[in-house]
Amino acid sequence: MIMRLAKRAKVVFSRRMQEEIQLSREVSAIQIPSGDSVTLPAGTPVYITQRLGGTFTVATTQGLARISADDADALGVDLAAEAEKREQVSAKKDGPLEEQVWEQLKCVYDPEIPVDIVNLGLVYDCVLEEKDGETNVAVKMTLTAPGCGMGPVIAADAQARIMTVEGIGNAQVELVWEPAWNQDMITEEGKMKLGMI
Numbered sequence: 001m002i003m004r005l006a007k008r009a010k011v012v013f014s015r016r017m018q019e020e021i022q023l024s025r026e027v028s029a030i031q032i033p034s035g036d037s038v039t040l041p042a043g044t045p046v047y048i049t050q051r052l053g054g055t056f057t058v059a060t061t062q063g064l065a066r067i068s069a070d071d072a073d074a075l076g077v078d079l080a081a082e083a084e085k086r087e088q089v090s091a092k093k094d095g096p097l098e099e100q101v102w103e104q105l106k107c108v109y110d111p112e113i114p115v116d117i118v119n120l121g122l123v124y125d126c127v128l129e130e131k132d133g134e135t136n137v138a139v140k141m142t143l144t145a146p147g148c149g150m151g152p153v154i155a156a157d158a159q160a161r162i163m164t165v166e167g168i169g170n171a172q173v174e175l176v177w178e179p180a181w182n183q184d185m186i187t188e189e190g191k192m193k194l195g196m197i
Contacts, residue, residue, distance in 0.1 A: 020045050021058075027071045032057065032064035032111050035149025040065065048075065053109040053116070053157065066111045066153070097167055098128050101137055104161040110143075111150060115193050117141060117158065121185025124176060134169025137162050140176045151175050 023044045031038045040046070040060065049064070050057035056067045056075060067075065094100070105123055106116045117123055125140040139158060143151050155173040162171035183196075191197045 020047060021075055022046075023074045024076065025074045027067055027074045029058075029065040029067045029071075030111075030150070030153055031062075032066055033145075033148050033150055035151070035153055038062075038065060040067075042074075046075070050109070050111065050114050051077075052114060053107050055109075055111065055157075057111045064112065066150075097135055097165065098126070100165045101126060101128065101162055101168070104165055105139070105158055107161055108154060108157045110154065113144070113194070115186070115190040117154065119187045119190035119193070120144065121187060121190070122181065123158075124179075135167055136169055137171040139171070139173045141173060142176055142181045144181055146177050146180075 023040055023042055023046060025042045027040045027044075029038050029040050030036070044060060046058035046060050046065075048056055049059050054069045056069070056072065056077075058065050058067055058075070072078075102118065105126070106118045108117045109115070110117065110120060110122075113120065122143065123139060123141045125138075127138045129136050129138070139162070141155065141158065143154070152175075155175055159171045159173045162168055162173075186194070186196070188197065
Protein backbone atom coordinates (compact mmCIF):
# COMPACT_ATOMS: atom_id res chain seq x y z
CA MET A 1 0.00 0.00 0.00
CA ILE A 2 2.72 2.50 0.95
CA MET A 3 4.74 1.37 -2.07
CA ARG A 4 1.81 2.23 -4.35
CA LEU A 5 1.60 5.70 -2.78
CA ALA A 6 5.35 6.17 -3.25
CA LYS A 7 5.03 5.09 -6.90
CA ARG A 8 2.23 7.63 -7.43
CA ALA A 9 4.39 10.31 -5.85
CA LYS A 10 7.28 9.34 -8.15
CA VAL A 11 5.01 9.80 -11.16
CA VAL A 12 4.10 13.28 -9.90
CA PHE A 13 7.82 13.97 -9.25
CA SER A 14 8.83 12.82 -12.72
CA ARG A 15 6.37 15.29 -14.22
CA ARG A 16 7.98 18.05 -12.16
CA MET A 17 11.61 17.16 -12.85
CA GLN A 18 13.58 20.12 -14.08
CA GLU A 19 16.96 20.56 -15.62
CA GLU A 20 20.02 19.36 -13.82
CA ILE A 21 21.42 21.95 -11.41
CA GLN A 22 24.95 21.94 -10.04
CA LEU A 23 25.20 23.19 -6.47
CA SER A 24 27.16 26.44 -6.42
CA ARG A 25 28.45 25.75 -2.91
CA GLU A 26 28.51 23.09 -0.23
CA VAL A 27 25.10 22.51 1.36
CA SER A 28 23.91 20.74 4.49
CA ALA A 29 20.94 18.51 3.71
CA ILE A 30 18.83 15.74 5.20
CA GLN A 31 18.89 12.38 3.47
CA ILE A 32 15.46 10.98 2.65
CA PRO A 33 14.05 8.70 4.05
CA SER A 34 16.71 7.99 6.70
CA GLY A 35 16.70 11.51 8.18
CA ASP A 36 20.50 11.50 8.39
CA SER A 37 22.40 14.77 7.99
CA VAL A 38 24.57 14.86 4.88
CA THR A 39 26.78 17.42 3.18
CA LEU A 40 26.38 17.87 -0.54
CA PRO A 41 29.61 19.26 -2.02
CA ALA A 42 29.76 22.21 -4.40
CA GLY A 43 29.28 21.00 -7.96
CA THR A 44 26.94 18.13 -6.98
CA PRO A 45 24.40 17.61 -9.77
CA VAL A 46 20.79 17.67 -8.45
CA TYR A 47 17.25 17.85 -9.77
CA ILE A 48 14.58 19.66 -7.77
CA THR A 49 11.67 17.25 -7.39
CA GLN A 50 9.60 19.21 -4.90
CA ARG A 51 9.62 22.78 -3.60
CA LEU A 52 6.87 22.89 -1.03
CA GLY A 53 6.62 24.07 2.56
CA GLY A 54 9.72 26.25 2.32
CA THR A 55 12.10 23.39 1.55
CA PHE A 56 13.48 21.70 -1.55
CA THR A 57 13.56 17.96 -2.18
CA VAL A 58 16.35 17.16 -4.62
CA ALA A 59 17.31 13.98 -6.42
CA THR A 60 21.03 13.21 -6.32
CA THR A 61 23.06 10.23 -7.45
CA GLN A 62 22.83 9.00 -3.83
CA GLY A 63 19.03 9.36 -3.63
CA LEU A 64 16.73 12.07 -2.34
CA ALA A 65 17.77 14.85 0.02
CA ARG A 66 16.00 17.82 1.57
CA ILE A 67 17.58 21.26 1.39
CA SER A 68 16.40 24.21 3.48
CA ALA A 69 15.14 27.37 1.82
CA ASP A 70 18.06 29.10 3.55
CA ASP A 71 20.30 27.33 1.03
CA ALA A 72 18.16 28.10 -2.03
CA ASP A 73 20.94 30.26 -3.46
CA ALA A 74 23.11 27.14 -3.86
CA LEU A 75 20.39 25.83 -6.17
CA GLY A 76 20.35 29.06 -8.14
CA VAL A 77 16.93 29.95 -6.74
CA ASP A 78 16.23 33.61 -6.04
CA LEU A 79 15.51 33.79 -2.30
CA ALA A 80 13.44 36.97 -2.59
CA ALA A 81 11.26 35.46 -5.33
CA GLU A 82 10.85 32.24 -3.31
CA ALA A 83 9.89 34.23 -0.20
CA GLU A 84 7.33 36.16 -2.22
CA LYS A 85 5.87 32.91 -3.60
CA ARG A 86 5.68 31.41 -0.11
CA GLU A 87 3.99 34.57 1.17
CA GLN A 88 1.42 34.40 -1.62
CA VAL A 89 0.51 30.82 -0.75
CA SER A 90 1.18 31.06 2.97
CA ALA A 91 -1.33 30.10 5.57
CA LYS A 92 -4.12 32.31 6.79
CA LYS A 93 -2.92 34.79 9.41
CA ASP A 94 -6.21 35.89 10.90
CA GLY A 95 -9.33 34.29 12.30
CA PRO A 96 -9.68 31.84 15.18
CA LEU A 97 -6.37 30.48 16.54
CA GLU A 98 -7.33 26.86 15.91
CA GLU A 99 -8.06 27.62 12.26
CA GLN A 100 -4.70 29.39 11.93
CA VAL A 101 -2.90 26.40 13.47
CA TRP A 102 -4.56 24.00 11.02
CA GLU A 103 -3.64 26.31 8.14
CA GLN A 104 0.00 26.28 9.27
CA LEU A 105 -0.04 22.46 9.47
CA LYS A 106 -1.20 22.47 5.84
CA CYS A 107 2.13 24.15 5.00
CA VAL A 108 4.12 21.10 6.20
CA TYR A 109 4.96 18.45 3.62
CA ASP A 110 6.32 14.96 3.52
CA PRO A 111 9.45 15.49 1.41
CA GLU A 112 8.67 12.45 -0.73
CA ILE A 113 4.98 13.13 -1.33
CA PRO A 114 3.68 16.43 -2.74
CA VAL A 115 0.73 16.57 -0.33
CA ASP A 116 0.65 18.37 3.04
CA ILE A 117 0.47 16.37 6.27
CA VAL A 118 -3.15 17.37 6.95
CA ASN A 119 -4.41 16.19 3.54
CA LEU A 120 -2.29 13.04 3.83
CA GLY A 121 -4.28 12.28 6.98
CA LEU A 122 -1.18 12.25 9.17
CA VAL A 123 -2.51 14.68 11.81
CA TYR A 124 -4.68 12.74 14.25
CA ASP A 125 -5.29 15.36 16.92
CA CYS A 126 -4.75 19.07 17.50
CA VAL A 127 -5.72 20.51 20.87
CA LEU A 128 -5.41 24.15 21.91
CA GLU A 129 -5.43 24.90 25.63
CA GLU A 130 -5.25 28.30 27.27
CA LYS A 131 -3.14 28.43 30.41
CA ASP A 132 -1.72 31.43 32.27
CA GLY A 133 -2.70 33.79 29.46
CA GLU A 134 -0.98 31.71 26.74
CA THR A 135 -2.37 29.24 24.27
CA ASN A 136 -0.51 25.96 24.05
CA VAL A 137 -0.94 23.49 21.21
CA ALA A 138 -0.58 19.70 21.42
CA VAL A 139 -0.55 17.80 18.12
CA LYS A 140 -0.52 14.05 17.62
CA MET A 141 0.56 12.94 14.18
CA THR A 142 1.88 9.86 12.46
CA LEU A 143 3.84 8.97 9.34
CA THR A 144 3.03 6.90 6.28
CA ALA A 145 5.62 4.33 7.47
CA PRO A 146 6.72 3.81 11.09
CA GLY A 147 10.40 3.32 10.15
CA CYS A 148 10.72 6.64 8.32
CA GLY A 149 13.70 8.58 9.64
CA MET A 150 12.13 11.86 8.52
CA GLY A 151 9.56 11.75 11.35
CA PRO A 152 11.46 14.02 13.77
CA VAL A 153 12.20 16.45 10.92
CA ILE A 154 8.55 16.64 9.84
CA ALA A 155 7.41 17.00 13.47
CA ALA A 156 9.93 19.82 14.00
CA ASP A 157 8.63 21.54 10.84
CA ALA A 158 5.07 21.28 12.19
CA GLN A 159 6.08 22.71 15.56
CA ALA A 160 7.98 25.59 13.93
CA ARG A 161 4.99 26.41 11.72
CA ILE A 162 2.59 26.42 14.67
CA MET A 163 4.90 28.74 16.59
CA THR A 164 4.55 31.35 13.81
CA VAL A 165 0.92 31.87 14.85
CA GLU A 166 0.64 34.99 16.98
CA GLY A 167 -0.69 34.16 20.43
CA ILE A 168 0.74 30.63 20.64
CA GLY A 169 2.98 30.21 23.67
CA ASN A 170 4.14 26.64 23.14
CA ALA A 171 3.62 23.81 20.67
CA GLN A 172 4.30 20.13 21.16
CA VAL A 173 4.13 17.66 18.27
CA GLU A 174 4.11 13.99 19.22
CA LEU A 175 4.61 11.12 16.78
CA VAL A 176 2.15 8.29 17.43
CA TRP A 177 1.62 4.97 15.66
CA GLU A 178 -1.94 4.07 16.65
CA PRO A 179 -4.08 3.88 14.71
CA ALA A 180 -1.82 2.75 11.90
CA TRP A 181 -1.99 5.11 8.92
CA ASN A 182 -3.51 3.86 5.67
CA GLN A 183 -4.42 5.41 2.33
CA ASP A 184 -8.09 5.74 3.31
CA MET A 185 -7.00 8.54 5.67
CA ILE A 186 -5.96 10.76 2.74
CA THR A 187 -8.49 13.53 2.14
CA GLU A 188 -10.27 13.91 -1.17
CA GLU A 189 -8.03 16.92 -1.93
CA GLY A 190 -4.94 14.83 -1.21
CA LYS A 191 -6.17 11.98 -3.40
CA MET A 192 -6.80 14.42 -6.24
CA LYS A 193 -3.23 15.77 -5.95
CA LEU A 194 -1.89 12.23 -6.09
CA GLY A 195 -4.09 11.29 -9.06
CA MET A 196 -5.95 8.68 -7.01
CA ILE A 197 -9.39 9.97 -8.07
